[in-house]
Amino acid sequence: MIFSYNYLQSFFKEKLPTPTKIAEILTMHAFENEYIEKKGNDYILSVDVLPDRAGDCLSHIGLARELSVLLGIKVIYPKVKIKETLKDKLPIKIEDNDDCLRYTASIIKDVKIKDSSKWIKDKLEVCGINSINNIVDITNYVMLETGQPMHAFDYDKIVGGITVRRAKKGEKISLLGEKEYVLDESILVIADDEAPLAIAGIKGGKKAEITKETKNIVLESANFNPKLISQTARRLNIRTDASIRFEQNIDPNLTASAIERAVDLIGLPSSKKIDVYKKKLKPWNIKINVDEINKTLGVNISEKEIIKILTKLGFIVKEGLIVEVPTYRQDITIPENITEEVGRIYGYDKIPLTLPPFSNPAQINYDIFWQNKAKDIMKELGYSEVFGYSFIGDQEKDDFNLSVREVINPASSYYKYLRPVIFPQLINFTKENLKYFDKVKIFELGKVFRKEERVVLSGAVSNNDYLRVKSDIIALFNNLGINKVSFTKEEIKIGKDIIGIMGIKSGITFFEFDFEKIQKNAINNREYKHVSYHPIATRDISGLVDEKIDVGEIVSKIEKINLVKSVEVFDVYKGENVPSGKKSISLRINLQSEEKTLDGQTIDKIIIKIKETINWEERK
Missing domain, CATH: 3.30.930.10 (Bira Bifunctional Protein; Domain 2)
Structure with a gap:
């Protein structure tokens, strides 16, 4: 994901380290940084957020929370002030709570559709999102900030209420900037009493889109089944910033705070939040064991230090080392997950490189x-x-x-x-x-x-x-x-x-x-012999030998003679001008001493000995 350095800085009073230093810290303790790029007066950090952390870290607040722990500085969350004074209501129904865990909406009236403020445009541009208008830009801005995707409908174009349901076979929808799609029962839609308004978690439709004539809006913030969104996105071949996030386990408790943040940024009174949330997700407990954590990591971290690390991460450690996991950390389900969290914050570089003892080392076959x-x-x-x-x-x-x-x-x-x-x-x-x-x-x-x-x-x-x-x-x-x-x-x-x-x-x-x-x-441990400092002397000889004698036998006999380094056979001939019962062979003899350079007289003596050994006859 693309993160804005200036956007991250807005969550802290203290000056953050340089973008390069932040990238190094994240790489050591959380996520790899793919690249850093200067853009205007800002820097882009392309961070490879792992799938298990996408639910809480595909947002600037999520990454700021990580940096807070790693840098030991406090996060300053945006202050929200809203006025829920409108009396308008909108009927909302979820047909299957397994498809949609939570759906939150808010009505705002008398809005003016216009260009966004420069500061919002700049933030969106750095993160690779084009500016559309003030309302759409605010929903995208809140998504970048909180990780919660949002959508805005034209309130006056909605017939009756909103229902989150499966599409009917053959039902059609024209998406924003897209072609018309034919739907079936496998696809989840947001619909009014007439037709679908959006494909849930992926993209809105043209039926209730925000235009320059829009006066009243409905803000949507929901939590959908990740598997269902992933299947639909692949099937329709549509991948959006919203679908990328909805394919992960987003905290359903984000929907209301995201609505409030968007209403605050719009700056107009709203209705009371319309919230359908039957199966509420609450924090869960995991019991940990300090000895097991240290045994797994191969270190000796005190109980006090472990509690300190977990508290910084947003966990609540109760009596008896019962850890309460916040709902935004849905990747934490077993004690080993907590061990991993302790290890990465403590620092993998601090873990000693020790091999486990081997009582029975493997034998070579x-x-x-x-x-x-x-x-x-x-x-x-x-x-x-x-x-x-x-x-x-x-x-x-x-x-x-x-x-x-x-x-x-x-x-x-x-x-x-x-x-x-x-x-x-x-x-x-x-x-x-x-x-x-x-x-x-x-x-x-x-x-x-x-x-x-x-x-x-x-x-x-x-x-x-x-x-x-x-x-x-x-x-x-x-x-x-x-x-x-x-x-x-x-x-x-x-x-x-x-x-x-x-x-x-x-x-x-x-x-x-x-x-x-x-x-x-065969010998595995061969004895080392140094290379002789003295040159090799080479002599080529040609002559006749008994045709019954194997050439290999001749070579073997010669190689046994002192100072003969190697023997190469480069010609064997029987035929014209060769006496019957004989064959002509040509040999290259390589001679070398470990002690001195061989002189001509010594070489001649060795050649004579070679010829005597193999009953050599000179060719006439």
């Missing part, structure tokens, strides 16, 4: 921990996670010559075997996805079923670049803290333990590991 970590690493390496069925059919079984366990009562005649491995499914997934994508890299971490249930990590890549996929696997293991990995032609080992397989089928490179074995070797 390492199965989930390592699985999630492995999944994250695979995704960082460019793989997409997939999820396959736990069952396979005859095609996968026969294509890959799998030993399977058949399900006695399968859900489908096709999927009748428990999968013993995952990679056949991934190969098929890859083939299917290559219809839509140029490159596919997928993995699955899931269960397989052999003699016992196991968890495996399987992957497939849409090329036969064995070495590139191998580098991905090495990166995975390195990130899991596993360094003792070796590759043979089809097997992958940690030390001497076979943990998985790797191969190529139909141009697709695949791999599959027993994840439970990986998990046993």
Whole structure:
């Protein structure tokens, strides 16, 4: 809601803090301030009043009441003087008190419809309301001040009396500045003996509107069912300042004081208030407990301080810590609401940041921990996670010559075997996805079923670049803290333990590991090693090796040699100009010492040792 800084100041003798300071105070203890804007000699404060406080704070008096508590200064309420000397009466009837809790009206005669005084125009303009005429402007001004919406009818256009009732099906009304609406029984209206005068709580109609010719008026101040107003506003797609307030729980005891304030501002004698109020809302009691308040807030506020805070807020604290709640605070219904009030006024910033004690700290589930970590690493390496069925059919079984366990009562005649491995499914997934994508890299971490249930990590890549996929696997293991990995032609080992397989089928490179074995070797707390201050020396070598020796095995042997930092394979070739039984490979050897810069002689010795280790032959 838009609030006027000068309007708020009018409720206090003391000078208020700056608009910025007020915004800070409200943000810390009540509502967030969306923005501050200078407008003429005034300031706009756009305050985000929460729904539970809309009933008492969508008004300047309501916000002034909050500032009074937070700043420790007294609110000065407007003094009202009225003369109820007119003898005129108006019959008023409420058909259903659940629709309208209270309806208050007053008649004023011999009014002159004219422009409003400048000070009222200025207040309305700052709050975003256009000036219409003196009577309509006063009803809007009272709404901004008290939070109670009002309406004025032309008294001479009312036929008979006023009835608050549901509309009749097919009944029509033309609203002020709006089109004609067709009504039904779900809509509450204010009507005379002929037709509707207004849609209750939303907008007045043209039938009894105030015009320049109006001489006598009826002021209306009522309290309607919030749910009914909200439903009607949404249904008709009409949202007004009045409907916004009526959709909240406004204090029904406001209607009479709002009428009196409007009559006072008009400055003419009025009739006695015509007031229909059968189910009167009275203050209610809530018992509080100081220990419970302190326990909930995590502080130690004395009983005296709590009573002081509640008294400032307008509550009456009786003997036995019975709190009487004023009717304008309909958001306060349980002891916890009062605890919240004490906390926000005391100051959330004063509440110490202490964690509750944990007698049994949660234990890490390492199965989930390592699985999630492995999944994250695979995704960082460019793989997409997939999820396959736990069952396979005859095609996968026969294509890959799998030993399977058949399900006695399968859900489908096709999927009748428990999968013993995952990679056949991934190969098929890859083939299917290559219809839509140029490159596919997928993995699955899931269960397989052999003699016992196991968890495996399987992957497939849409090329036969064995070495590139191998580098991905090495990166995975390195990130899991596993360094003792070796590759043979089809097997992958940690030390001497076979943990998985790797191969190529139909141009697709695949791999599959027993994840439970990986998990046993994974290291969470890895030892920190500082980066060497000495440069890396790189040498590229090309030569011949026995074609039966796996490239991965060659790399593993070289990496075990002292001062070898890493090995990259950038070419493998068999064919023309390569002797039978041999293959040509090209390696990039990275060397580094932690103690010194390697000289040429030392590097040459290491290269010679590498060649001897792998039975290297120079190409002729």
